[in-house]
Amino acid sequence: MRRRLLRPRTGKGEGMSGEETSACGCSCGTPKPLFDEPEEHGPWWKDTELMFPITAGVFCITAFILDHTVSPTAALACYWVALIAGGWTFIPGSLRQLVTSKGRSRMGVGLLMTIAAIGAVLLGHVGEAAALAFLFSISETLEDRAMDRAQQGLRALLSLMPNTARVVRDDVETTVPASEVQASDVLVVGAGERVATDGTVIAGQSWLDTSAITGESIPVGVSPGSSVSAGSVNGSGTLRIQATSDGRDNSLTQIVRLVEQAQSAKGERARFADRVARPLVPAVLVASLLIVLFGFLVGDPATWTQRALVVLVAASPCAMAIAVPVTVISAVGAASKLGVVIKSGVAFEQLGTIQTVAFDKTGTLTENNPRVVATHFVVDDALPMAAAVESASSHPLSRAIVAAAAEPGTNNTDAALTAHEVQEQPGQGLIGVVEGKRVRVGSPRWIPTDGTGELADRVAEMSQAGMSVVVVEVDGTPAGVLGIRDELRPEAAAAVQALADQGMRSVMLTGDQEVTAQAIAAQAGIPSDRVWAGQLPADKARVVAELVDKSPTAMIGDGINDAPALAAATVGIAMGVTGSDAAIESADVAFTGSDVRLIPVALAHARRGRRIMTGNIGLALAIIVVLFPLALFGVLGLAAVVLVHEVAEVIVIGNGLRAGRMPRQLTALPESTPAAPPQVITAQ
Incomplete structure (x- = not known):
């Protein structure tokens, strides 16, 4: 960790490094890059950046006491010290920006404060100038602390990266900085250690804690061939992982970059604040000049010049400019x-407007892992025979049948059977020879069950229940049927109910058949009239566009096959992705985990953030509207206006920081419903 070297602060007039400034002419709306080493402020009494504001405050208080008790001359000296200490934090930078910058950015709030301080001194009000310098400098420092605190969430993500990693190069294990890990390096990760970058397990078995990355608390089992993400914690044993990305460009760092971009991209409310604040500074300067001219016309230039200086401070828009960035x-x-990776300020604000949530079925509401959920056999060993034939195929339904045959309690033999002469009939099924018997496994259209009585009834029942039906035939005789279905995620129904409790409407889009779609929708709690089945990608995009015309709509899918629909939605949300996935590039919001219960949590969080932004903007506008006439007619002096303005800014900052503290009722996930076990029906 390193400390930032002390240098004259640029205040509201200039960014610390000349970076792009916000509406008020400061850098308050521009997050510092998180890939630099984070700043460490330490305790306040050791913080060098607080030295000047604290010095100004101490001497201001001392001067006030001396002025009313001992010596006005000593008080004046103390006021000068306070003015120099406080003014050093913003006056040099404001004057420098006036000379070096172009356009409206050269006229920031720091310039208004500088003019007000210099003008007060010229009018002989050194005490008020010192008070202005102290209050403005302390508010600047507090604002910096607020912005740093607001970015702690991303710094916490970066802290998931280990400092070093063990790699095997030329058959020698060595320790290198994590940032120097290269793609194709072999990492050695022991128990309790973090994975330095994305990769594939090539040796060892363990479980990984990915909760800090995906938000899912259940550890993930890994073995050779499993993909792992940077920042995961190895639970037990030793893993050898071949890196698929380098240490500075992996899923975790890409997520952080995307969120950094989100923090700087401006949404509707930020643009509104800019539209108000940007022209306000030059307008205030013009108004102040007119007030001074009016003073000369009425024969009282001193009074009206002083009021013009107070107006400069009263109309300062910095609270307006900081209102949105600190919240976002x-x-x-x-x-x-x-x-939950939100890719822009626009996406965050739009996320808070959502009234309709459109779910893709496969992989979002369902597990994308078809399972055998019902069986009916009339021939011994029909299931293991079917599994022997299907083991030659990589089709998802084939994998489901093989897995079902391996489960205890099913109608299988003690030893696995082997199939020979296996042939695939495209779109129909497989044919093979098992134990000398000719076995066909495929769809009811290919292997009819008409005239078989009970088997035909089972096929009809399974089809009506939304299952994909597979028929097993042995030596030309139907031997049994299997019902296979991609089951609803255990947490899906709870997520849909939570959305309904928030007053939102859930709909489902799928390319699957109507019967299957309606069965899954019924389990999830989505009404039948909100289900669109048999939808191609273009059809999904059309339906989503129609939904958007009626109300703000979020589309939730895998981000690849559903890309047209994601683009058509008010907000596109990709589930279960990492920073290296194409999905995260095609969506406005990406969930690194697959728990759909986080969807209502994220939507409620965004709505709360919008409310906070709206309140901040309203308060900032109200302060300007109230203070301007009070300053113009001399009701409040310079020090009083500065105090009110800076207190308001502190309130705005504090309110904005509330958006980073998620209430427990938002993060408390509703209980999930366990998936129903397979319904095994046998008849011999």
């Missing part, structure tokens, strides 16, 4: 801790 940065950072 806090909220986006907090969401990233739950594995």
